[in-house]
Amino acid sequence: MTDRKLNLSLLASLALCTAGAQAASPGQKTKKGTPEKPNVVIILADDLGFGDIACNGSFNTISTPNVDRLAAQGVRFANAHATAATSTPARYSILTGEYAWRQPGTGIAPGDAAMIVTPQHRTLPEMMQRAGYATAAVGKWHLGLGDKAGQQDWNGAVTPGLKDIGFDYSYIMAATADRVPCVYIENGKVVGLDLENHPEDSIRVSYSEPFPGEPTGRKNPELLKMKASHGHDMAIVNGIGRIGYMTGGGDALWVDENIADTITDRAVRFIERSVAAQQAAKETGTEKPFFLYFCTNDIHVPRSPHERFVGKSGMGPRGDAILQFDWSVGRVLDALDSLGIADNTLVILSSDNGPVVDDGYQDRAVELLGDHKPWGKFRGGKYSIFEAGTRVPAIARWPKRIPAGKVSDAAASQVDWFASLAALTGQALSEGEAPDSRDQLDVWLGKDRKKGRAHIVENAGTLSITVDDWKYIAPSGGAAKDRNVNIELGNSKEPQLYNLVEDMGERNNLAARYPEKVAELSALLEQVRETADRQ
Structure with missing residues (x-):
């Protein structure tokens, strides 16, 4: 691929209207003391x-x-x-x-x-x-x-x-x-919408009801170039079913x-x-x-x-x-x-x-x-x-x-x-x-390529917190697996504890073996819930 050629003088003249004064707040200092x-x-x-x-x-x-x-x-x-x-x-x-x-x-x-x-x-x-x-x-x-x-x-x-x-x-x-x-x-503003010359192109969007006369992926699969495996069977745009309905x-x-x-x-x-x-x-x-x-x-x-x-x-x-x-x-x-x-x-x-x-x-x-x-x-x-x-x-x-x-x-x-x-x-x-x-x-x-953040907090239906090698997943009542996408969600009514160095694949739940670590990380996660994590 060849690089795009840039005429700086031409673009500079076009950009003059957007060039503004730079804020005076000091940034990182170099050895010379300039931002x-x-x-x-x-x-x-x-x-x-x-x-x-x-x-x-x-x-x-x-x-x-x-x-x-x-x-x-x-x-x-x-x-x-x-x-x-x-x-x-x-x-x-x-x-x-x-x-x-x-x-x-x-x-x-x-x-x-x-x-x-x-x-x-x-x-x-x-x-x-x-x-x-x-x-x-x-x-x-x-x-x-x-x-x-x-x-x-x-x-x-x-x-x-x-x-x-x-x-x-x-x-x-x-x-x-x-x-x-x-x-x-x-x-x-929507790009390329010309309602002055094409008022029939007016856009309407609905996430509840289809628009009369508009085909859908569910009712008109013959119009699809890419069929859905689950969901994605509402409005058809470019031969592809979408989530939601639109016309225009x-x-x-x-x-x-x-x-x-x-x-x-x-x-x-x-x-x-x-x-x-x-x-x-x-x-x-x-x-x-x-x-x-x-x-x-x-x-x-x-x-x-x-x-x-x-x-x-x-x-x-x-x-x-x-x-x-x-x-x-x-x-x-x-x-x-x-x-x-x-x-x-x-x-x-x-x-x-x-x-x-x-x-x-x-x-x-x-x-x-x-x-x-x-x-x-x-x-x-x-x-x-x-x-x-x-x-x-x-x-x-x-x-x-x-x-x-x-x-x-x-x-x-x-x-x-x-x-x-x-x-x-x-x-x-x-x-x-x-x-x-x-x-x-x-x-x-x-x-810093070794330590980094003191803890990592993650969210997917429930919360988890990781400190050093240990990851704690809070109990939750959600499904264990999303069968549509064939992905294990990680939800469990029991607390989960994994050592990510010894068990990167999170297969061996150590919560029962290390209850004190579960208590420690659970308490830390609760602290994060209650206060800003920057504090």
């Missing part, structure tokens, strides 16, 4: 398992050269965790620095959910704005829009929106690919095979505009670093990779979608290189939760998996309190500060990105801001 604020890019995959990247031990089953390149140039984490085993709560924690289980209504969001991260929250992008950054969110969102569920104006301005929680620019999928509405929203949209409806191209292109464009703005503002000393929250749809269902990747993995659409995700990573890395800013850009790559193979569509993912183990050596997966639910791929690269080619065993959590980036950029957190986020900058910069 040090790198550009920051978070690349968040969707449902990418610990074993879904080659450099985590899967060289024989999957090819991820761009992710591997990132790891070779930075630090790869062996013990990094999302806070939850599903998308919405994990993303909530990243953007608020708060465990999602503290707040009601933070479960998996329908496509017409009201904003879950609201203008009343103090958010990660707002903190980065405070530090003088230009901010953007591109790709999957899945945290709700507007202030009332089911009452968004999809044909006008969807408000409140991302600009109200700290993002200067946004180009997002309204929710996620298997849920309606299947449209992109740029800065609060016309040319605004996305083409699933082009999603990765579309959102990756917007992410790269934001980087290019930001660099052009920095160039334009240099003479006045007002250049801004940028913060990009780039969330891919890969490898979430429905998996419809571009034809460039179809058949290339040997594992069907799921494996091909991993190759597509790796391509997206490469596009971003190539842009940073071609613009000459890679050395002073912190890139953090991770996933919102663990893997799932069959998540609702007949894409032969189970049949074609072969020797590939998306969960690595761990038990469970997406939806599960066992390790594979939240132990996720994680890599950090910043050539200027992070040692290359290192592996970190330090306990790390995505909830700490908020406080760690605040420490990096010199921002003091106010009372109640990012209440569960701890300054773990040394962990994420690869200085």
